[in-house]
Amino acid sequence: MKFKYNHIIVTLLLSVYLFSSCEDFVEVAAPENKMVRDVVFENEGTAKSAMTGIYNELFRAEFSNGQRNSITILSGFSGDNISNIYDTNIERIQFEQNEIIPDNSGNLSIWSSAYNIIYMTNSLLEGLENSGGISEQVKTQLEGEARFIRAFSYFNLVNLYSDIPLLLTTDYEENQLLSRTPMSEVYEEIINDLLLAEELLGGEFPENERTRVNSYTASALLARVYLYLEDWDNAETFSSKVIEATSNYEILNDPEEVFLANSKEAIWQISPLGGGGLSTHTNEGNLLIVDPVLSFLAGIELEEELAAIFDQEDKRLANWIGYDSGLEVFFAHKYKIRNSNDYPIEEYSMVMRLAEQYLIRAEARAHLGDLPEALQDIDVIRERAGISLISEISPEIGQQALLDIIMLERRKELFTEWGHRWFDLKRTGRAGEVLGSQNPLWEATDIWYPIPSEERMRNPNLSQNEGY
Known part of the structure; x- marks a missing residue:
C-alpha cells in the first residue's frame, strides 16, 4: 500500500512538474516548483517513480506511441512501405504525398511530444543533480536512463527536421527563444549522452524488464548513430558489443x-x-x-x-x-x-x-x-x-x-x-530516386519535415526548412 500511495502522489506531482511543458517546449511558464522537485527527489522511491513516469509517457507521447501520429506511421507514409486505405484524412495524405504543410497537426504532434519527453528528462537530470537523499548508485542508474532517452528523442528529431533547438535545461527564459542548432552539434550532444549512458548503466535489465534501458541499449543506438554519420569503424564496434552479448x-x-x-x-x-x-x-x-x-x-x-x-x-x-x-x-x-x-x-x-x-x-x-x-x-x-x-x-x-x-x-x-x-x-541519398519516380510532386527539399507553424509563431527565432 505504501508503494501505491507514493506512486499516486508522484503521479500528481509529475503532472505539475514534469508535464508543465504540455503542448510545447518554447512557452514553458515560470516554474513555481522547487517544493515539487524537493518532494519528488527527496528519496529513492519517488525518484525511481519519476523515471517510471517518463517510460510510461513514451507509450502516450505521439511520436513514440505507435499510433496514427507516431514516427512509425507518419514516417512510414513518407517512405514507400505503407499507405492510407482511404483518402479522407488530408493531413496523413500529405505525409504519403511528401507534401506536408507547416500547419499539419500530425507534424506538430511529433515535434511537441518529443520535446516534452526531452523536457521531462532535463527535469529529472536537474532533480538528481540537486538531490541529497538519493544514493550514488541510484543516481548513476537514473542519470544513465534519462540521458539515453534524451539522446533517443533528439536522434529522431534531428533526422526528421535537420537543425533543431538543443534544449538541455528547464530554464523557461532560455528555452522560449532558442534558435535552431546545427545538425552536427546536435549529433555531438547525442553521442555525448549515449557514451555517458553506456558508462553509467550496467548490462543487466532493471527489474528484469526490457522496457528499461541498459548499457547495451546505449551501445545499440550509438551503432545506429555512427552508421548514419558514416563512421563505419564505430558502427561496427558498437554493434559488435551488442551482438556479442x-x-x-x-x-x-x-x-x-x-x-x-x-x-x-x-x-x-x-x-x-x-x-x-x-x-x-x-x-x-x-x-x-x-x-x-x-x-x-x-x-x-x-x-x-x-x-x-x-x-x-x-x-x-x-x-x-x-x-x-x-x-x-x-x-x-x-x-x-x-x-x-x-x-x-x-x-x-x-x-x-x-x-x-x-x-x-x-x-x-x-x-x-x-x-x-x-x-x-x-x-x-x-x-x-x-x-x-x-x-x-x-x-x-x-x-x-x-x-x-x-x-x-x-x-x-x-x-x-x-x-x-x-x-x-x-x-x-536515394529518396529522390525512389520516391521521385512514384510522386510527381517530389522535390529535393521534401527530405525534411517543416518546422511547425505554431512553434514558429511562438518563437520568432525558429527558421523554416527550405521548401516550406
Whole structure:
C-alpha cells in the first residue's frame, strides 16, 4: 500500500512538474516548483517513480506511441512501405504525398511530444543533480536512463527536421527563444549522452524488464548513430558489443516470437502499461492489424510492392504480413493482438532489436571492404527468414551489390518499425530516386519535415526548412 500511495502522489506531482511543458517546449511558464522537485527527489522511491513516469509517457507521447501520429506511421507514409486505405484524412495524405504543410497537426504532434519527453528528462537530470537523499548508485542508474532517452528523442528529431533547438535545461527564459542548432552539434550532444549512458548503466535489465534501458541499449543506438554519420569503424564496434552479448540477446528462429514481451531479440521495448493498464495490447497491433470482422475500421495498408519483394518461402512474408480478402489489402502483422485487457501482457512495442544490429554491422563491414564478414552478418538475417544464403549463392559478390542486398534486407526486416525505411532512403541519398519516380510532386527539399507553424509563431527565432 505504501508503494501505491507514493506512486499516486508522484503521479500528481509529475503532472505539475514534469508535464508543465504540455503542448510545447518554447512557452514553458515560470516554474513555481522547487517544493515539487524537493518532494519528488527527496528519496529513492519517488525518484525511481519519476523515471517510471517518463517510460510510461513514451507509450502516450505521439511520436513514440505507435499510433496514427507516431514516427512509425507518419514516417512510414513518407517512405514507400505503407499507405492510407482511404483518402479522407488530408493531413496523413500529405505525409504519403511528401507534401506536408507547416500547419499539419500530425507534424506538430511529433515535434511537441518529443520535446516534452526531452523536457521531462532535463527535469529529472536537474532533480538528481540537486538531490541529497538519493544514493550514488541510484543516481548513476537514473542519470544513465534519462540521458539515453534524451539522446533517443533528439536522434529522431534531428533526422526528421535537420537543425533543431538543443534544449538541455528547464530554464523557461532560455528555452522560449532558442534558435535552431546545427545538425552536427546536435549529433555531438547525442553521442555525448549515449557514451555517458553506456558508462553509467550496467548490462543487466532493471527489474528484469526490457522496457528499461541498459548499457547495451546505449551501445545499440550509438551503432545506429555512427552508421548514419558514416563512421563505419564505430558502427561496427558498437554493434559488435551488442551482438556479442549472447547471454542477453539472440536472433530467434521463430519470427512469431520476436515481438513478444521481453523477447530475447529485444534490446528495448515499450509496455502498454504506460497507458494506465486499462488495455494490454500494443498501439501498433491495434492500428495495423486488419480485423476480418471489423475491416471497415482499418485505415492503413502495406504497399503491394513491399509484399512483392519477399520470396515466397520467406518466413517474414508468412508470419509478418497479413492479407484481408474483403478489402483486398496487405497489412503489417508483426504484432498478433489487436485488442486485449488480459494479463500477463503478451506483447510489448518493439523499439530496438538485435536484427538491426546485424544489419548495421553488415553495412559497416561492407563499406570497410570486409565483404566475407559482412556476408556472414546478412546471412544471419536471411537464415532466420528461411531464404537462400548469399554466401552460398553468390560468394564472390561485389561491394555495391552486397550493399544493395543489405538495404533490401533492411526494408524487409524493419518495415513498420520507427521509420527505418524513410530514414534509410534519406541517409543513403536515394529518396529522390525512389520516391521521385512514384510522386510527381517530389522535390529535393521534401527530405525534411517543416518546422511547425505554431512553434514558429511562438518563437520568432525558429527558421523554416527550405521548401516550406
